[in-house]
Amino acid sequence: xxLPFLYETLLALLPGIxxxxxxxxxxxxxxxxxxxxxxxxxxxxxxxxxWISKGYTFVFRSTPxxxxxxxxxxxxxxxREIRTSFLWPILRDPYWCAIIALTLNTAAYASxxxxxxxxxxxxxxxxxxxxVGMSRFTTFRRIILPQAIRQALPGYGNELILMVKATSLxxxxxxxxxxxxxxxxxxxxxxxxxxxxxxxxxxxVLNFVLTRLLKLAEYRLNxxxxxxxxxxxx
Amino acid sequence: xxxxTVPAVKLDGLRKSFGPLEVLKGINFEAREGQVVxxxxxxxxxxxxxxxxxxxxETPSGGTVTIYGETIGLVPAREGLKxxxxxxxxxxRQGIGMVFQSFNLWSHMxxxxxxxxxxxxxxxxxxxxxxxxxxxxxxxxxxxxKRNHYPAHLSGGQQQRAAIARALAQKPRLMxxxxxxxxxxxxxxxxxxxVMRALAEEGRTMLVVTHEIGFAKDVSNxxxxxxKGIIEEEGTPDEVFSNGHSQRFRQFLAGTIA
Numbered sequence: 001x002x003l004p005f006l007y008e009t010l011l012a013l014l015p016g017i018x019x020x021x022x023x024x025x026x027x028x029x030x031x032x033x034x035x036x037x038x039x040x041x042x043x044x045x046x047x048x049x050x051w052i053s054k055g056y057t058f059v060f061r062s063t064p065x066x067x068x069x070x071x072x073x074x075x076x077x078x079x080r081e082i083r084t085s086f087l088w089p090i091l092r093d094p095y096w097c098a099i100i101a102l103t104l105n106t107a108a109y110a111s112x113x114x115x116x117x118x119x120x121x122x123x124x125x126x127x128x129x130x131x132v133g134m135s136r137f138t139t140f141r142r143i144i145l146p147q148a149i150r151q152a153l154p155g156y157g158n159e160l161i162l163m164v165k166a167t168s169l170x171x172x173x174x175x176x177x178x179x180x181x182x183x184x185x186x187x188x189x190x191x192x193x194x195x196x197x198x199x200x201x202x203x204x205v206l207n208f209v210l211t212r213l214l215k216l217a218e219y220r221l222n223x224x225x226x227x228x229x230x231x232x233x234x
Numbered sequence: 235x236x237x238x239t240v241p242a243v244k245l246d247g248l249r250k251s252f253g254p255l256e257v258l259k260g261i262n263f264e265a266r267e268g269q270v271v272x273x274x275x276x277x278x279x280x281x282x283x284x285x286x287x288x289x290x291x292e293t294p295s296g297g298t299v300t301i302y303g304e305t306i307g308l309v310p311a312r313e314g315l316k317x318x319x320x321x322x323x324x325x326x327r328q329g330i331g332m333v334f335q336s337f338n339l340w341s342h343m344x345x346x347x348x349x350x351x352x353x354x355x356x357x358x359x360x361x362x363x364x365x366x367x368x369x370x371x372x373x374x375x376x377x378x379x380k381r382n383h384y385p386a387h388l389s390g391g392q393q394q395r396a397a398i399a400r401a402l403a404q405k406p407r408l409m410x411x412x413x414x415x416x417x418x419x420x421x422x423x424x425x426x427x428x429v430m431r432a433l434a435e436e437g438r439t440m441l442v443v444t445h446e447i448g449f450a451k452d453v454s455n456x457x458x459x460x461x462k463g464i465i466e467e468e469g470t471p472d473e474v475f476s477n478g479h480s481q482r483f484r485q486f487l488a489g490t491i492a
Contacts (some may be wrong), residue, residue, distance in 0.1 A: 128338035128397075131289055132352035132404055133327035135320075142355055147342050224342055224384035 002194065009198045012185060016178035017202065023095075023167040023177060027102035028160060034103065035110035042115050053111065060108035066169050068105060073097040073173045098170035102163065109159050117152030118144060150221050157214040161207050168203075178202050240303040242267045242408050242439045243288055247297035250283050251314070257283045259463035260297065265441060265456070267407075270434045272450035272471075273443045275460035276486055281443045284460065285410050288441065289330045290323045301326050302407065328357060331401030335413040337393040339385040345372065345396045346381040349403045357404065364403070371399040375429050391422030395429055402433075409433065411442040447487070451475060459483050 041053035060068070076082050076091050083092075090096045121144050129139040171180030182199040186192050241264045248261040257280045265271050275281040286292040287299060290306060295314045299306045306326065307318030317323045339348050349368040353359045372378040375395040377388075385393050394414055401409060411430065415423040427449050434440060434453045444450060450457055450471065457474040459467035461482045467474050474483070 122338075122341075124334060124336050124338035125340050127291060128332070128334065128340065131291060131327060131330070131332040131334075132356055132400075133324040134352065134356050135324060138355055142351065143340055147340075150342065224344075224386055 005191070006194055006198055009182075009185065009195050010202075013178050013181050013199060013202055016176060016181040017206070019175065019177040020164070020167050020206070023098055023102060023170055023175075024160075024164045027099050027106055027167075028163050030099070030103040031106035031110055031163075034107035035114050038107060038111035039114040039118060042111070043118060057108045057111060060105050061112075065101065065105050065166055066172065069098060069101040069169055069173060072101050094170070094173040094175055097173060098167075098175055102166060102170075105166070106159060106163055109162075110156065113152050113155040113159060114148065116155065117148035117150075120151040121147045150218075153214070153218055153221065157211070157218075160214070161210060164206055164210060165203060240267075241265060241300070242269070242302060243441065244300040245284070245287070245297065246300070248284065248287060248294055248299065249296035250280070250287060250292060251295045257463055258287070258294075261460075261463075261465060263458065263465065263468075265439065267439050268437045269456055270438075270440045270454040271442065271456040271458060272454040273441060273458045273460065274445075274447075274450060274486070276489070278462075279460040280463040281460045282412050285412050285441060285443050288408075288410060289327050289332055290317060291332075293317065301330070324356075328352075328404055329407050331404055331406035331409045333394070333397050333401050333409070333411045333414045335416050337385070337390070337397045337417070339393055339397055339400070341385050344382050344384055345377065345388070345399075348385070348396060349400045352400070353403050353405075368399070368403055371402050372396075374402075374432075375399045376425070389422060390418045391425045394418065394426045398426075398429055398433075407439060409438055409440045411440065411444070413443050413445065415444070415446060459486070461486075 038053045038056060041049040044050065072091070073094060082088060091100075125143060125147075126139060129143045134142070167177055168179035170177055171183055174180070176184070178199055182195050186195050189195070243263070243265040245261050245263040248258055248263070249256070250258040261280075261284055263284075273281045273285065283292055287294050288301070290299070293315055294308065298308070304322075304326065307322060308315040309318050310316075339345075340351065343351065346365070346368055349371060350361070350364045353364040353367075354361055369378065369381065372381050375398055377392050377395050377399075380388060380392060380396070385396070388396065398414075414430065415426050418426065423446070427446065430440070430442070430449070431453050442449070442454065452471075455470060457467065457469060457471050458465055459474065459480075459482075461480075466480050467483050469477075475487075
């Protein structure tokens with residue numbers, strides 16, 4: 001094994017990590033802001049909103065992310081209306097196209113995870129909130145959402161891990177994140193195995209850190225599931 | 235609490251249907267301030283529904299609900315009626331403490347957090363004052379040492395006493411108890427009834443849906459017996475238990491004691 005080469009590869013891939021993290025973080029955050037209203041639309045009981053949300057989720061979950069990226073990056077540019085619109089500076093930039101595709105995609109999955117979390121809150125607890133005169137908004141903010149987040153966290157954690165890995169698809173539209181740099185190095189050196197192993201290891205480390213953080217968050221958010229500490233009764 | 239001439243609760247011709255099933259068929263009822271009313275009846279008689287109409291957890295299908303002289307505004311909706319003004323309902327609810335059969339404590343909050351939640355986030359009272367009151371209330375119901383525990387770590391009796399403290403923290407003029415001991419193990423019923431008895435002795439206005447005939451007899455000063463959505467017997471415990479002549483009530487008592 002050519003250790004110096006592996007080390008050299010690692011050094012070459014490190015500059016791609018910030019872009020990988022930026023793609024993952026920004027799309028996850030934007031996706032969450034899109035997912036919450038989508039989940040609420042599903043639960044609204046209003047037929048039209050329910051169907052829009054269902055349709056959205058169906059389309060984005062049932063088509064490959066790669067195809068979505070291609071449609072947004074290559075497809076939209078075919079329309080003169082888009083090329084001349086104010087959106088064009090964003091839509092011709094591969095970085096923003098990747099962000100948009102990843103955001104739209106994760107929102108579809110996340111909305112289902114959040115919907116499950118919201119529905120898990122026992123009806124009796126919501127009734128108790130109504131009985132003390134709590135407004136709908138306060139009930140949502142104080143009673144429903146905190147419990148829904150706790151309930152959704154393990155499922156959402158999965159989605160976050162998938163998103164870190166999904167950013168590698170952005171390399172296909174010229175973005176030089178970890179996978180993009182790896183692919184470029186391979187075309188220059190033809191040493192595919194070694195380079196991809198190092199690239200894989202980089203994702204492994206990123207997701208290792210992420211799973212630790214998720215575990216910590218789960219621990220911190222769930223004191224009510226742990227046995228009370230010895231001193232907690234005072 | 236100053237005694238008031240206005241009834242604490244007044245129901246006029248209260249009706250409630252769930253789909254084709256008519257659960258309440260015209261209830262006329264009055265509770266004065268300081269009264270402890272026990273509402274008895276076999277399952278399906280409509281007693282819980284009657285209680286839940288008082289704080290609008292169920293919307294009546296007909297008739298009126300008047301709390302301390304204020305009638306809850308209802309207008310026709312697609313099915314039955316709906317509240318005219320959600321803010322009016324929220325405001326009236328703030329003056330009514332409710333205790334549920336299954337406690338319904340908020341499971342992500344400690345006991346103390348459960349008790350201070352509504353005073354702080356609904357009634358917007360100062361935090362320090364609310365906490366001091368909450369600790370006194372927990373002392374009163376005998377679970378001050380559990381204030382930092384979460385509901386999942388308490389027995390049923392402790393949870394129900396925490397729920398009573400939560401209801402009291404709103405400083406309600408009226409307390410509603412919906413079968414507060416029905417979900418408890420027999421050996422835990424006593425501790426909850428003791429707390430309720432103490433509240434009754436303070437002169438609080440309480441409406442209690444219960445199967446505890448002993449509690450109804452000893453503690454309440456008015457008994458209402460519901461059967462199939464109408465009030466069959468009504469009066470002081472003495473009147474109802476010694477002279478209650480309807481066969482239904484006799485059967486109900488025989489079934490409860492047996």
